Amino acid sequence: MNRRDFIKQASLASTAMFLPKFVSGFNLIDSAVATGKKLVIIQLSGGNDGLNTVVPFRNDIYFQKRPSLAQQKSSLIGITDDIGFHESLVAHSDLYHNGELCVVNNVGYPNPNRSHFRATDIWHTASSANEYLQSGWVGRYLDATKSNSTAAIEVDDTLSLLLKGEQTDGIATKNPQLFFRTTQEPYFKKVVQHHDDSHLSEHNLGYLYKTMVTASNSAKYLYETSKTYTSKIEYPKNEFAKQLKQVAQFINSGLQTKVYYTSLGGFDTHANQINKQKRLLSVYDEAMAAFIKDLKQQDSFKDTLIMTFSEFGRRVQQNAANGTDHGTANQVFLIGKQLKKQGFYNPMPNLSNLDENGDIQFDVDFRKIYASILNNWLDVDATKVMRSSFTDIKIV
Numbered sequence: 001m002n003r004r005d006f007i008k009q010a011s012l013a014s015t016a017m018f019l020p021k022f023v024s025g026f027n028l029i030d031s032a033v034a035t036g037k038k039l040v041i042i043q044l045s046g047g048n049d050g051l052n053t054v055v056p057f058r059n060d061i062y063f064q065k066r067p068s069l070a071q072q073k074s075s076l077i078g079i080t081d082d083i084g085f086h087e088s089l090v091a092h093s094d095l096y097h098n099g100e101l102c103v104v105n106n107v108g109y110p111n112p113n114r115s116h117f118r119a120t121d122i123w124h125t126a127s128s129a130n131e132y133l134q135s136g137w138v139g140r141y142l143d144a145t146k147s148n149s150t151a152a153i154e155v156d157d158t159l160s161l162l163l164k165g166e167q168t169d170g171i172a173t174k175n176p177q178l179f180f181r182t183t184q185e186p187y188f189k190k191v192v193q194h195h196d197d198s199h200l201s202e203h204n205l206g207y208l209y210k211t212m213v214t215a216s217n218s219a220k221y222l223y224e225t226s227k228t229y230t231s232k233i234e235y236p237k238n239e240f241a242k243q244l245k246q247v248a249q250f251i252n253s254g255l256q257t258k259v260y261y262t263s264l265g266g267f268d269t270h271a272n273q274i275n276k277q278k279r280l281l282s283v284y285d286e287a288m289a290a291f292i293k294d295l296k297q298q299d300s301f302k303d304t305l306i307m308t309f310s311e312f313g314r315r316v317q318q319n320a321a322n323g324t325d326h327g328t329a330n331q332v333f334l335i336g337k338q339l340k341k342q343g344f345y346n347p348m349p350n351l352s353n354l355d356e357n358g359d360i361q362f363d364v365d366f367r368k369i370y371a372s373i374l375n376n377w378l379d380v381d382a383t384k385v386m387r388s389s390f391t392d393i394k395i396v
Contacts (some may be wrong), residue, residue: 002123003053006216025358036118036303036379037258037303037304037305037377037378037379038251038257038258038259038260038303038304038305039228039258039259039260039304039305039306039307039373039377039378040247040260040261040304040305040306040307040326041138041162041259041260041261041262041306041309042205042261042262042263042264042284042306042307042309043123043263043264043308043309043310044261044263044264044267044280044308044310044348045116045120045263045264045265045266045267045310045311046116046265046266046267046268046269046310046311046334047116047119047267047268047310047311047313047314047326047327047330048267048277048280048281048310048313048314048330049267049269049273049277049313049314049324050141050310050313050314050329050330050331051276051313051314051316051349051360052066052069052070052071052086052273052314053085053086053089053277053281053331054079054083054086054103054105054331054348055071055076055078055083055084055085055086055177056082056083056188056348056349056351057071057073057082057083057084058081058082058117059082059351061316061350061351061352062351064314065316065317065318065351066223066316066317066318067318067320068310068318068322068325069273069274069322069323071084071086071351073086075087077089077090077093077113078098081164081287082348083344083348084283086277086278086281087278088278088281088282088284088285089281089285090285090289091285091286091288091289091292092285092288092333095299095335096180096290096343098343099321099339099343100335100336100337100339101333101334101335101339101342101343102333102334102335102339102341102342102343102344102345102395103198103331103332103343103344103345104331104332104333104334104345104346104364104369104395105331105344105345105346105347105348105364106329106331106346106347106349106361106362106363106364107309107329107330107331107332107362107364107365107366107369108312108329108330108360108362108364109122109128109129109362109367110129110329110362110365111128111129111130112129112312112313112328112329112359112362113129113312114326114327114328116155116268116311116326119311119312120311121133121161121273122311123138123309123311124136124137124160124162125161125162125203125385126366126367126370126385126387128365129158131387133387134161134164134166135161135164135165135166136160136162136164136165137162137370137385137386138152138162138163138165138170138261139152139161139162139163139165139166139168139169139170139245139258140154140166140384140385141165141258141259141374141378141380141385142163142165142167142168142169142170143165143166143167143168144380144381144384144385145380147168147258148168148170148218149168149169149170149218150171150218150221150222150255150256150257151170151220151257151258152170152171152257152258152259152260152261153170153171153172153173153247153250153257153258153260153261154171154172154173154260154261154262154265155173155174155243155246155247155260155261155262156172156174156243156261156262157173157174158172159172160172160261162261162384163259163261169396170259170261171218171222173222174243174246174254176219176222176223176226176246176250177223177227179376187361189303196364197249200238200255208370215300217229217366220303221375222250222255225255226249226250226253226255227253227255228253228254228395229249229252229253229254229298230249231245231248231249231252231290231294232296232297233245233290233293233294234290235287235290235291236283236286236287236290238283238287240262240264240283240284240287241283241286241287241290241291241368243262243296244287244288244290244291245260245290245291247260247262248291248295250380251295251298251302251304252294252298258378259378264283266280267280267310269314269323269324269367270319270323270324270325271304271319271321271322272314272321272322272323273312273318273322273323274323276320284308288306290315292306292335293305301336301337302336302337302338304336305334305335305336305338305371305373305377305396306333306334306335306336307332307333307334307335307373308332308335309330309332309333309334309366310330312326312327312328312329312330313325313327313328313329313330313331313359313360314326315327315357315358315359316351316354316358316359316360317358327359327360328355328357328359328360328361328362329349329359329360329361329363330360332366332369334369334395336396338396339395339396340376340394340395340396341394341395345364345393345395346363346364349361362395365392367386367388368390368391368392368393369393369395370382370385370390371386371390371391371392371393372392372394372395372396373395373396374386375392376392376394376396
């Protein structure tokens with residue numbers, strides 16, 4: 001293939017395959033991380049209102065600050081004498097009573113940022129508020145374990161910073177069959193067949209060749225492995241449930257991926273929050289119920305840890321539009337069979353001791369949760385992944 005033909009074909013392929021998303025080695029996952037535990041990360045994007053998710057229904061300040069937004073005890077799912085789950089969290093209340101849920105309250109970091117984009121970057125990169133990193137903590141996990149890209153998958157069309165490493169990136173795909181089919185198109189196969197020619201040494205062409213060859217290898221592996229399992233569980237008919245069904249297919253087929261990432265958006269509830277949050281939490285909870293049932297049916301739930309977070313919580317005081325504005329600290333849910341701490345990890349927010357902006361004060365740095373997961377679940381030294389040392393709080 002001559003240079004002109006290659007550039008023509010590669011430009012078509014890069015458009016079809018979101019070329020920058022599929023860089024690094026893809027052949028087979030590193031044997032050191034090819035067995036055992038899986039981590040599923042779920043982001044409730046937009047800033048879920050944690051105070052109306054896990055509700056202190058006996059707290060007078062809660063009702064004073066939220067005269068029309070406060071959740072009444074009668075509508076909640078009772079958890080303790082003082083705390084209730086939002087009525088939409090039926091499956092999560094079952095998980096709680098089964099000892100399969102840990103709620104970590106007041107999770108945040110110093111000098112919190114209230115921008116969706118910046119706050120998400122901070123959570124994705126495990127950076128400080130004034131630190132700007134170009135790699136995500138899951139991406140650096142790939143680097144530290146010398147894994148290739150199939151070790152981390154985002155069920156989406158584009159790859160988030162979370163899964164971008166310094167040497168290796170994860171994979172973004174919603175549909176492994178479509179991903180594989182694209183690599184079988186004539187222009188793509190023609191390029192791959194010529195990956196040993198002399199142009200491989202040229203910087204730009206070598207990059208394109210390597211990218212397309214490795215994309216072809218990973219697509220084949222994902223498709224041929226994941227197609228061996230078809231779920232018999234009925235999932236809700238929405239995009240988030242479809243994402244979780246795909247994750248379950250990956251896990252239950254024996255795919256040797258270690259980390260999965262999905263997200264559910266819409267939680268930026270500045271106005272008319274009550275119905276919006278109720279609907280979104282129902283979408284989240286019902287999809288999670290089907291997902292966990294799917295994993296349990298195949299006996300893979302015992303080796304799966306699920307972490308749900310939001311980039312920030314909401315302001316304690318409701319606003320004039322019957323909504324809440326961007327806040328700071330929030331809860332994190334950890335779900336699994338092998339939790340060392342079940343139920344509530346720490347007390348509910350202290351609403352009589354808010355910060356100077358009227359926000360919940362954090363008392364658990366989110367990076368301590370990451371350190372616990374890295375050390376005790378993913379079996380890698382957290383200091384090799386995190387940019388600083390953080391106390392392992394040993395939740396798992």
